[in-house]
Every structure is written in C-alpha cells, then in structure tokens.
Amino acid sequence: MKELNNPFSPGAGKKPPELAGRNANLERASIILQRFKAGRSDRSSIFTGLRGVGKTVLLNKINQMADEQKYYTFFIESPEDASLAKLIIPGLRKILLLMDSKEGAKEKIKIAANALRSFAAAFKIKIGEINIEVKGPAGIADSGNLDQDLVDLLVSVGEAATESNSAVAIFIDELQYVEKEELAALFAGLHRISQLQLPFVLFGAGLPQLAGLSGEAKSYAERLFEFQEIGALETKDAIKAIQDPLARENVIINTGALKILLRETEGYPYFLQEWGAHVWRTAKKSPINEDDVKTATRNAISTLDTGFFRVRFDRLTPIEKDYLRAMAELGKGPHRSGDIASKLGRAVEGVAPFRSNLITKGMIFSQQHGDTSFTVPKFDEYMRRVMPKFLPHPIRSRRRM
Template structure:
C-alpha cells in the first residue's frame, strides 16, 4: 500500500533502521574509544556468532563510532584472492591518501609508515601535486607485510602516525576464519608483539568469525585464546527483537498490534535477518495504519519462502555426513539432544563430534549443553519437505 517507505532492511550486512540488543558491547566499545585515545593499551576483540546474527552490522556501527570520534579507520574482509597484507593495503589507501592531501606529516611518522608500507607508491606530478597509489599485486608487498614482523612494523608505524596526529586507529577484519592459516598466524603474532610494546600505540583491532573462530585462532597460536577479548553474539532477546520491529514503524506513525509483535518475535527466533525480513513483508501486506496478526502470518510465509535460497545453500554446502546429521535433527523438529540425533543415526555421540563441530563452524547449527539446534527458522521444515 502507499504511504511511508518501508523502513525494514533485510540483507547480508545491511544496517537495520534501529540497532537493538547490542547495548552491552557498544558500551564497552565506548570505553575502548576513551582508553585507547588516552594511551592505554587494549587487547584486540574477537566477535563471534552464527551467520545472520549481525556481526558485520556491529562492525559497521563500531567503525562509525570510531570515525565520529576522529579515529582513522580501515575495514577489510578476509579470504581469497587477497592475503591479509594486500587487503590491509587496500583498506589503508584512503586514510593515507587523505593524509597526503592535507600536505605533510608531523615528526616524520607518516614517512616511517610509508617506508614499511612497501606496496604504497608516492609520486609527484609536474605541478607538484602529491598522489598515492597501491600495488596490491606486488610481490614485495607480500614479502614485507605477510610475515608477523612485517605486520607488526606496519601496525606500529600506523600507531606512531595517528599518535602524532593526536588520533587513534581502528582496523576491522570481517570473516577472519576465511583467511589462510599463514595469514592468521602472522596476524596473531603481530598483535601479540604490538601488545608487548612498553608504550602502547593507539591502534585497536576487531575481528569477526563463526562460533569456532577462537578455537581456530588458538590452533594457529596457542596464546591466541588469551590474546583476544571475546564477544559472542547470539540471537536477539524478545525485547530487543520487539524493539527492532516496533520502533521503526512507530517513527512513521504505524502501530504494531501486541499479538502481531509476539508472533513475529517467536517466528524470527531472534535472528536479526529474519526480524527484518518479517518486518519488511508485514509492512508490505498491511492494509492500514497498523500491522495485525494476519499481516504477520502472511509475512512469515513470505519470509520463509524467500529464505529458501539460504536453506538450499546450507544443504548443498554440506557433506554427506553433515547432511545425515541435518536430516536426523530436522526429523526431531530442529532442536534435540545430541544423544537423540546419535540414536536416530545408530551412532555414538563421540563419533559425531567432528561433524557437529564442522556444522557449528559453518553456522548451520548451534550446540549448547548437549543440545543441537538449527540457527535459522524454517530450515527443519525445508529439509523434511525436500530430503
């Protein structure tokens, strides 16, 4: 129907109109902004959670808050084809270009940064204008930056530069578990060295990954489990999910009926993507100035139909052994004790350990206190109907 534009924003990594349920981690980040800016060292953060819980959205909020505080920011996503060094080169290109455009450096800190940043080329044209280019494919870049000592030199030089500018820096690395093992090892060692500096440089690093990220980091470097401050993101609680639904509509003069809110929250499982999807479809089908229970019933069906592609990707990306566990769990309603899944398959719990761990790492299931549960609504029904 006509009227105010649909405020809901389903999509991968798309910020919602109202970010709810993350107040604690945001409050802790405000303290990081203060402490790092004042010269106190802070351990890097590792933000973990299943796909769809809003890790990337949280990163974007952290980046925005850092930028609002005057920090230099660099955002990168791990994984092929770039190494972390090449991705970091790309991410730092814009702040370095801006620094050069301002016409100079203080105390040679920018020059020292460019010296260790061998993939950066500074040129002067015939008019005397400075320009900066990045050769992300240069073999020298890998040789200089891919090892832990090279990354440490880069991060330390970056910190000296921003300190000379009376600023600080935030580097975010999304989906770190997609990085090559050698990259993860180099990053861990570089951050470990950075944390041992007598006078900490004002550089803060936040990485994200699936629930098993910290275990993967520890496999690369045993001390990594103590290196990072862990923040585990789960589904939104009922109050946060309700707020994500009602607040955007209220701002536009549209009211949610209480029963409609309750149904939408329950059917979304608190998964931020599904909250936004159900809200978006409910907005589209509503007939007046309120969103009713029948509107939500229709919206849930549309949201689950749209999620079919996500369900199909999770199934097709699974090995036969993983599909067997998925099928058994779906037959048990999508949530059950591991012992029940093992019994249905004629297996022991111990024999399913590796498959369970792989499914958790991929964000297909979550496992707590001996129970397994799919991480998104509708997947159990999809499996039962199609497999």
C-alpha cells in the same frame, strides 16, 4: 501498505531502522576508541555469533564512531579462501596515504610506507603507487616470514599514528575464514602493538567457532581480545526493533500479532527485519493484526527458503546435506556427535571428515567438545522442509580425509 515507506531492512550488513539491544556493546566500543586515542591501553574486540544476529551491522556502526573520532580506519570482509596479507594491504595503503596528506610528510609515515612496500614485495602482492616518499632501513617487513613481517608492518603503522597523535582502527569481518597461520600472524602483530601501547585497535567479527580458532592460533588470544557474544535480542529489544520503526510511520501492531511475530522470529535480528518487511507488505492498514502476521510468516519463510537458507544449502555435498538433515531430525540442537552419527547409521569417526568440512564451511560449530550446533538459526526447520524425508546416502567406508 506502501512499499515506498517500508522501514525494514532485511539483508546482510544492512543498517536496521532501529539498532536495538546493543547499547552495552556500543558504549564499550566508544570507551575503547577513546582510550586508544588517548594513548591508554585497552583490548581489541571480537564479536562472535550466529548468522544474522547483527555482527556486521555492529562493526559498521563502530567504524562510523571511529571515523567520527577522527580515526584512520578501514573495513574488510574475509572471503572463504582469501589471503589476509593481500586483503589488508590496500587498507593500510589507504590509511598511510591519508595520513601523509593530512599530517604532512612525517618521518614515521615514510618508514611505514617502506614497510608496506617491502611487505607487498616479500609476499608478491601487487600494490598501487604509494606516492609517499619511502624511507627507513632495509629489513623491515621483508623477511618473507609472515608472523615477523606483519608484526613489523602493523607496528610501523601504529608508530606513524603515534607520531601524528592520531589512531588507527581496523575492522575485519568473517574472521573465521582467515587461515590459522594468518590469524596467528595478525594476533602476533596486535600483541606487539599492545605491548608497545600503540594507538592501533582491531574490531573483528565471526561465527561462534572463531573463539576456538583464535585460541588455537595463539594461546594468548583470550587475554589479547575481549570476546563479546552477540545473540538474539531480548524480548523488550525485539519489540523495540519492530515497534519503533512502525511508530515513526504512524503504524501500530496489536499485541496478539506482535506475539506471533516474536515467536516466529525468536528475536533474531535478521528475521525481525524479514518479518517486519513482509508484515508491512501484507497489512492493508494500521493496526497490523494476527492475520497479517500469519500471511507474512508464510511469505517470509518462502523468501528465506529461496535466498538466505538456499544459498547455504547449495554449497553442500550430498553427504554434508545428510549430516545436517540428521541433525535436523534430532531437533534444534546442540546435538552430540555420537547421536548424529548414529542417526546416519555410522561410527563417529566415519562421519568426522564431513563434520569438519561443515565447520570449515561455516555451517555448524562446536561450543563444547562433541557438541554440534547450526550456525544459522532455524536451519533445522529449513532442512526438514527442503528434505522432507530423511534418507541418508550410503557413505563408502574407504573414504578418508
């Protein structure tokens, strides 16, 4: 069928034609936004889940809702080794400039601008012209202690929002990559903000390891945030994600074909989009049949193998690849660390450094102590395709972290 009309949108953060199965999350977000705006207390939210379940898409959607509610917002994505302090400064600067132009030169905005400038200076971060009259006592956000200064800075922005009866919502994606000290400082700021009941809310997202990392950063993280797990879609929602966009193009898919598609994608949103797009390309006409889906499956897998899976595989060392290949040998997972180590013919302690690097790289996570799972759905199948034989490299025993 004509590619021009292909309704599906595979790709990181791409808005799906049908945002299926997330109503509860969106309704909750809408209430949180309304409550913060009305000066009531509530909790910031953190979405955790595997790659491709739709966390970024959710954050984008909530960002849009916040904009509609006239929030001051910014959205950042943490790269693997970025400094959070550096990342949030342009966002806060943008917010203060906007507030200043919309709300008039209010006292607290000037104080917040002062805090922002001091903060940037204390952490040697370049910042563009602020163009706001800065005002306020010295000693706000300039101690050089990240925890203290980020608290000062976020509180001053929150107070500026209160003064002008507005509210601030910040969106941070890939939070699992933020270093522990910075995560702790961010949480300390949000903690203070929540104590002061300021209209400032965070929506964050990250891989499943984020829940544990948050607790390690600040023990009160669990009470400060609402952690919402985002997973594969339930069958009825997965069907909706495929059928509704097709129906809008006057195309139907027969039951047998739909069944294969659901089995192959396991209801993972990214895979639904990828399969949907390939099925569209393969089918000559409506209704889409079993053969269309079978051909599309081969094409979708080859697209994933040269893209989505491949980019992750290429970032691994040979021994890390072996570790994942050993996991794949055991199946889908989760797997016990001991079982993986013995597949590699090693003691658990001998492979622990590689396991820990793989967690930092965002390839695997541990839900429970000693359990290990892939962060990318279907990665076990890919590992068996890309490394058909399981022949682990010898690990030099001198090797230590």
